[in-house]
Amino acid sequence: NNDEVDVGDENIIDEETSDQAELQRTPRSSGDDEDMIVIQEDAPGPSDSNRSVLFYGADHAAFHLPTNLEIREGVDYQCPVQDWTTEDDYYDDTERETCVWRPTDLLEVADINDYLSIALSCFNIEQDRAMFILQSSDYNIEEAKHQLAKRRIKKEPWNEEDTAIFKQALQTYGKHFNKIKQLDP
Known part of the structure; x- marks a missing residue:
């Protein structure tokens, strides 16, 4: 039983085999390995209606790996590349410094x-x-x-009463300084 399947201008012959799966290679053109169409048939049996066919054609050239390791050139094999940016493009020209003092003639x-x-x-x-x-x-x-x-920073010395209050609060509250601060007059 030979069934011919017409795929564009190529003919693929599908033959039933007995007991084992078989691979066929049908040349599409002048006989290069790269131009082969592969058909895989499952062995006949309970799942005889589920035949799997692997097909590699010219439409799937991006997924077809070359056997002779050719250099791929052309629009189909180009990847997008961003424009070149120099190191100067990364730096912002705005000044980040803050002047804290500029001498003046207004004061002696x-x-x-x-x-x-x-x-x-x-x-x-x-x-x-x-x-x-x-x-x-x-x-x-x-x-x-x-x-x-x-902006004053208080650095007044504690008197004896403040020191006694702090010691008592430290013994009572431990290191919970928020509670100790509430006792400070």
């Missing part, structure tokens, strides 16, 4: 030194931070002193 050096000594002695604020506050205040010393008072 003696006035600036007095302001810095007040910032350190009264408010315990370091020179660089105090200079930034002065610049942020448009070099207005009175405004800068007002800003220093807002």
Whole structure:
């Protein structure tokens, strides 16, 4: 029983075999291995109606692996590549630095030194931070002193009563400093 199946301009012969599966190779053109069509038949039996056919044609060239390891050229074998970017393209040109002090002619050096000594002695604020506050205040010393008072770091020594309250609270609450802070007057 020979059944001819017409696939485009190619003919594939499908023959029934007995007891074992068979592979047939039918050349499509001049006899190259790459131009073969493979048909696999299952052995006849209970699932005789379920024949599997493997077909590799020109339509599936992307999935067809070459046997002679040819170099693949052309539009079909190109992958998308992004445009080249230089290292300079990755960096943003905006400045990330913040000017903390710019000298000015609006104030005398003696006035600036007095302001810095007040910032350190009264408010315990370091020179660089105090200079930034002065610049942020448009070099207005009175405004800068007002800003220093807002940023004041308390470093007043504890008296005996505060020390006793802290010790008692520490024994009562342990290291729960939020509860201890609530007891501080």
